[in-house]
Amino acid sequence: MKLHELKPAKGAVKSSKRIGRGQGSGKGGTSTKGHKGAQSNSGYSQKRGFEGGQMPLQRRIPKKGFKSFNKVEYVPFNLSKINELVEKYAMTEFSFESLREHRIIQKFDKVKVLAHGELSVSVPVKVHAISAKAKEAAEAKGCNVSLL
Numbered sequence: 001m002k003l004h005e006l007k008p009a010k011g012a013v014k015s016s017k018r019i020g021r022g023q024g025s026g027k028g029g030t031s032t033k034g035h036k037g038a039q040s041n042s043g044y045s046q047k048r049g050f051e052g053g054q055m056p057l058q059r060r061i062p063k064k065g066f067k068s069f070n071k072v073e074y075v076p077f078n079l080s081k082i083n084e085l086v087e088k089y090a091m092t093e094f095s096f097e098s099l100r101e102h103r104i105i106q107k108f109d110k111v112k113v114l115a116h117g118e119l120s121v122s123v124p125v126k127v128h129a130i131s132a133k134a135k136e137a138a139e140a141k142g143c144n145v146s147l148l
Helices: 079-089 096-101 132-140
Strands: 074-078 110-114 125-127 145-147
Touching (some): 074 079, 132 145
């Protein structure tokens, strides 16, 4: 056996349909496209999402809600989490910049402090938003709270 003598197995290769090559081929005349109708003409291309006249999927499913482009999404940090982060990373202040420095948040994130847990460390807090209870607890602990 040599490389130039290799052939596919018998029956493995099928010849393609020769459509539109006269009546003798059995596929002449309408070229297997039937009579009349959009799909029988040349240049036909189906629209995206077309389901043969049936109501398309994107129109069958109801519209629900919307996404407000004015909504501000915050990354929440509880007081208990602030304790952990300040101890773990030895932060001198809990701020957006220090969180970015340690790759805890992304560039365009906004930080909000919530009041779950207790604050055991006294560090300055510089964030985008803070709940009333969290601000009260931080100031009671002697933290300087400021908003960005």
